[in-house]
Amino acid sequence: MTRHPVVLIAEELSPAGVEALGTDVDVRRVDGSDRAALLPALADADAVLVRGATLMDREAIAAGPRLKVIARAGAGLDNVDIPAATEAGVLVADAPASDVTSTAELTVGLLLAVARNISQADAALKNGSWQRARWSGVELSGKVLGVVGLGRTGSLVARLMAAFGMDVVAHDPYVTAAHASATGVRLLPLDELLARCDFLTVHLPRTPETTGLIGFDSFRRMKPSVRVVNAARGSVVDENELYAALKEGRVAGAALDVYAGEPCTDSPLFTLDNVVATPHLGASTGEAQERAGIDAANSVLLALAGEHVPDAVNVQCGPVPEAMRPWLPLTERLGRVLTRAAGGVPARLEVRLRGEIAGLPAGALELAALKGVLEQTATGAVSRVNAPLLAGRCGLTSRLTASQDGGAQRSAATLRGVFPDGRIVTVTGTLTGVRLQPKLVEVLGHELELPLSGDLTFLRYPDRPGAVGLIGGEFAAEGVDIAAMQISRDPSGTTALAGFCVDAPVPSTALDRAAISVGADLAWRVPATG
Numbered sequence: 001m002t003r004h005p006v007v008l009i010a011e012e013l014s015p016a017g018v019e020a021l022g023t024d025v026d027v028r029r030v031d032g033s034d035r036a037a038l039l040p041a042l043a044d045a046d047a048v049l050v051r052g053a054t055l056m057d058r059e060a061i062a063a064g065p066r067l068k069v070i071a072r073a074g075a076g077l078d079n080v081d082i083p084a085a086t087e088a089g090v091l092v093a094d095a096p097a098s099d100v101t102s103t104a105e106l107t108v109g110l111l112l113a114v115a116r117n118i119s120q121a122d123a124a125l126k127n128g129s130w131q132r133a134r135w136s137g138v139e140l141s142g143k144v145l146g147v148v149g150l151g152r153t154g155s156l157v158a159r160l161m162a163a164f165g166m167d168v169v170a171h172d173p174y175v176t177a178a179h180a181s182a183t184g185v186r187l188l189p190l191d192e193l194l195a196r197c198d199f200l201t202v203h204l205p206r207t208p209e210t211t212g213l214i215g216f217d218s219f220r221r222m223k224p225s226v227r228v229v230n231a232a233r234g235s236v237v238d239e240n241e242l243y244a245a246l247k248e249g250r251v252a253g254a255a256l257d258v259y260a261g262e263p264c265t266d267s268p269l270f271t272l273d274n275v276v277a278t279p280h281l282g283a284s285t286g287e288a289q290e291r292a293g294i295d296a297a298n299s300v301l302l303a304l305a306g307e308h309v310p311d312a313v314n315v316q317c318g319p320v321p322e323a324m325r326p327w328l329p330l331t332e333r334l335g336r337v338l339t340r341a342a343g344g345v346p347a348r349l350e351v352r353l354r355g356e357i358a359g360l361p362a363g364a365l366e367l368a369a370l371k372g373v374l375e376q377t378a379t380g381a382v383s384r385v386n387a388p389l390l391a392g393r394c395g396l397t398s399r400l401t402a403s404q405d406g407g408a409q410r411s412a413a414t415l416r417g418v419f420p421d422g423r424i425v426t427v428t429g430t431l432t433g434v435r436l437q438p439k440l441v442e443v444l445g446h447e448l449e450l451p452l453s454g455d456l457t458f459l460r461y462p463d464r465p466g467a468v469g470l471i472g473g474e475f476a477a478e479g480v481d482i483a484a485m486q487i488s489r490d491p492s493g494t495t496a497l498a499g500f501c502v503d504a505p506v507p508s509t510a511l512d513r514a515a516i517s518v519g520a521d522l523a524w525r526v527p528a529t530g
């Protein structure tokens with residue numbers, strides 16, 4: 001029975017997300033926050049689905065030797081050691097678009113709550129106290145809202161708050177003025193924004209640069225009437241400094257959804273009347289969880305199938321257009337043919353694209369070629385994720401070149417390897433027919449046409465009559481059936497290259513005998529997988 005890939009669900013995942021995984025995977029569950037349960041459960045896992053409470057650090061990644069993908073059902077990957085995953089060849093993806101609307105809407109709620117003391121008044125009333133003057137607030141309309149971080153959430157918050165009549169200004173050194181103006185905001189230096197705003201909301205990732213960004217110095221620059229909202233990451237606003245500023249009347253109010261350490265139940269901030277606090281609810285809506293689950297499940301399925309994962313964060317390539325996707329497995333296989341033909345890894349690899357594909361973004365093809373080249377010799381797992389790292393370690397450099405002239409094909413990909421001993425080895429493939437079948441069309445300068453699938457075997461020998469019969473005889477003696485074959489002479493007509501698609505791997509003893517019988521100087525096999 002074929003083994004289905006094991007997908008470990010380590011946290012609550014929406015039913016739609018579980019359903020999106022389909023029936024061709026073996027779904028298992030574990031409580032990812034329980035380390036003692038998580039580590040052994042990872043031993044068999046091909047994929048793990050997490051939210052924010054499962055720590056996928058170096059130790060956890062090492063506990064999953066089969067792992068191919070870590071997918072986060074949500075935005076942000078603070079709980080995943082991305083460099084460790086990259087080294088291990090494990091793809092990491094999150095679902096960055098899934099919770100933008102929910103988080104932006106919660107931010108609107110927090111802005112309103114901190115302006116109007118909604119939660120404090122609610123709690124007081126339910127406690128029997130009718131205090132209208134005590135909970136009087138301020139309007140949003142006409143006030144300046146400072147948005148720090150004008151990415152997905154920040155931009156949506158800016159648009160939504162403009163509808164309240166707020167004057168929205170933003171600080172984000174990494175966005176263009178065009179993006180800001182399309183969002184309807186003015187970009188300002190941080191100091192100027194801090195000095196002007198009546199309300200401040202941060203929508204930043206946690207990075208060394210953003211940790212504590214809103215701290216003592218920032219509060220010093222702000223008006224004492226300012227109200228601060230954080231629904232991004234706890235550590236972006238320094239909690240101790242915020243507490244001091246609120247206590248001393250240097251900040252009028254704060255609304256927080258996130259905390260430096262979570263779960264957080266006993267912060268000094270919770271003792272203050274002018275603080276509204278929610279327990280990390282930004283993405284906690286049915287809609288966001290459904291989208292996050294489905295997006296993460298789709299990333300898992302794509303990664304397990306070896307396909308391009310648009311939400312991957314640790315694959316070093318840009319977008320992969322639809323027309324480029326069938327070329328990924330083809331280029332990977334070409335890499336395997338090249339390394340096997342040469343008996344080792346080249347020092348330099350050129351990935352040449354010709355014809356119609358030459359104009360398309362092709363970074364992913366370079367990664368696929370590197371993967372194919374390296375996986376024959378590497379000791380651990382090789383994927384498009386760690387291929388550049390492993391190439392660097394073994395001194396292999398690569399480059400992409402493109403030419404509009406496809407030659408005999410509409411499009412073709414050639415791998416050209418230059419080896420440390422000066423040898424140059426080339427292999428070329430193309431996709432043919434309506435079903436885009438991968439074909440080899442050139443090997444070591446010999447033109448041929450051979451399906452680039454299944455087990456392949458090649459021999460290069462001085463051309464003479466009867467050679468194919470001798471080779472076929474050796475294969476037949478081991479019960480190996482030939483599904484397709486091609487013989488190609490070099491331009492001088494003296495050397496022949498025979499390529500065979502075989503139904504089962506040719507035993508090495510049979511290949512050795514065949515090579516001796518025809519006087520081959522090269523004989524090699526390319527296994528169907530890895």
Ligand SMILES: NC(=O)c1ccc[n+]([C@@H]2O[C@H](COP(=O)([O-])OP(=O)(O)OC[C@H]3O[C@@H](n4cnc5c(N)ncnc54)[C@H](O)[C@@H]3O)[C@@H](O)[C@H]2O)c1
Nearest residue numbers: 076103149150151152153172174203204205231232282283
């Ligand atoms: N509360 C929640 O439940 C919840 C839900 C979703 C996202 N988040 C968090 O909200 C934050 C924003 O999410 P997003 O999806 O909008 O991210 P994003 O990547 O779309 O936007 C982040 C923006 O911050 C900017 N930025 C980075 N460093 C900066 C700096 N030093 N100064 C100013 N700007 C800087 C980036 O240029 C980018 O535009 C993330 O930390 C995310 O994890 C929280």
Ligand SMILES: O=C(O)CC[C@@H](O)C(=O)O
Nearest residue numbers: 051052074075076099283
């Ligand atoms: O609910 C969650 O899983 C956390 C939401 C998440 O996307 C975040 O980045 O804060």
